[in-house]
Amino acid sequence: MQLEMKRSLLIISLSLISFTTKAQDSNTYIQNDAAMFSNRYIFNSDGTFKHFFITDDGQVWYGRGNYFNKGKYRTLYFKDADTTMNEYNGWRIHYETNFQRVLVKKGYGFKSFEKNSNTGKPGVRLKKTAPN
Secondary structure (H helix, E strand, O other), rough: HHHHHHHHHHHHHHHHHHHOOOOOOOOEEEEEOOOOEOOOOOOEOEEEEEEEEOOOOOEEEEEEHHHEEEEEEEEEEOOOOOOOOEEEOOOEEEEEEOOOEEEEEEOOOOEEEEEEOEEEEEEEEEOOOOOO
């Protein structure tokens, strides 16, 4: 009797856990050492991404496109401007368009060889944020 009760409780617990967890369809990475600005990439599971770069003087740079993984490299292909998005939190948007950027997998994040606005050196490190 007691074994049957434990088994039932286990099955109910596992069922409840499976209902409360949701599928993660995107991952967000932010820059580690960004004190005066925000550098955020949102990678969706369908191979698309969005990039937001907010400077200390209130400029918002926005880009979107597709990404492809090959080994430790993630190549981002920025598309044409998404002109349906003109503002972000009330700020006017500048568009990042028609270029490619390569990120290198480093531990639990990525490294980009774009210039780091804080240090002036090449190498922006991005870390994964907690899932939503």
